[in-house]
Amino acid sequence: MQSQNKKKLILGITGSFGSGKTEVAGIFQSFxxxxxxxxxxxxxxxxxGTRTYKRIVSIFGKGILKRNKTIDRKKLAALVFDDKNLLVKLNSIIHPEVIRVIKQRIRNSKSGLIVLDAPLLIESGLDKIVDRLIVVRITKPKQIQRIKQRDSLSLRAILKRIGYQMPLREKAKLADF
Structure with a gap:
C-alpha cells in the first residue's frame, strides 16, 4: 500500500455499508x-452522455431511466442487489472509471493529505494506491439502524447489501488502523 507521489500521504478509509466512513473522512477534512x-x-x-452512462443503459436497458433520461439509481440498485452477477457487471463498468477519476484528482491535488472514502476500496484494488488504511467498524445492530434512518431500506434489503460486501473482520485484517 504505497502511493506513487511521496509528497502526498494518501489515507484510505473503508468499512461496510453504513459504518460511518464519510463521518471519519469529514473529521480529516475539517483539519x-x-x-x-x-x-x-x-x-x-x-x-x-458519458461513456459509463451509455454502457450501463445498453446493458441494463432503458427501464432504469427516469423521464428526464437520468439513471434512476433506486431502480438500478433494485436490479443489481437482486442478482449478484448483475452487481459484478455494474461494478466492472463503474470501478475502472471511478479509479481513473480518483487517480486524476490525487495527481491534481495540492494537498499533502488526501483521504479516500470508499466502501469497496479493497475489493476494487484501490488499497494499492493508499499509504495507510483505516477500516471503520460498527456493530451490526447499529449499522442496520443507521442505514434504515438514512436510506429507508427494508431489513432484508440491508442484510442483502451487507452480505455482498467483504466482511468487516476480513477488511480489518488488512487495516493499519
Missing amino acids: GAKALDADKLAHGCLIP
Missing part, C-alpha cells in the same frame, strides 16, 4: 485534508 468520496464520484459517472 485540511482533501477528501475524495468514491460513491459521489461514481454518481458523477452516471451523468447522461
Whole structure:
C-alpha cells in the first residue's frame, strides 16, 4: 500500500455499508485534508452522455431511466442487489472509471493529505494506491439502524447489501488502523 507521489500521504478509509466512513473522512477534512468520496464520484459517472452512462443503459436497458433520461439509481440498485452477477457487471463498468477519476484528482491535488472514502476500496484494488488504511467498524445492530434512518431500506434489503460486501473482520485484517 504505497502511493506513487511521496509528497502526498494518501489515507484510505473503508468499512461496510453504513459504518460511518464519510463521518471519519469529514473529521480529516475539517483539519485540511482533501477528501475524495468514491460513491459521489461514481454518481458523477452516471451523468447522461458519458461513456459509463451509455454502457450501463445498453446493458441494463432503458427501464432504469427516469423521464428526464437520468439513471434512476433506486431502480438500478433494485436490479443489481437482486442478482449478484448483475452487481459484478455494474461494478466492472463503474470501478475502472471511478479509479481513473480518483487517480486524476490525487495527481491534481495540492494537498499533502488526501483521504479516500470508499466502501469497496479493497475489493476494487484501490488499497494499492493508499499509504495507510483505516477500516471503520460498527456493530451490526447499529449499522442496520443507521442505514434504515438514512436510506429507508427494508431489513432484508440491508442484510442483502451487507452480505455482498467483504466482511468487516476480513477488511480489518488488512487495516493499519
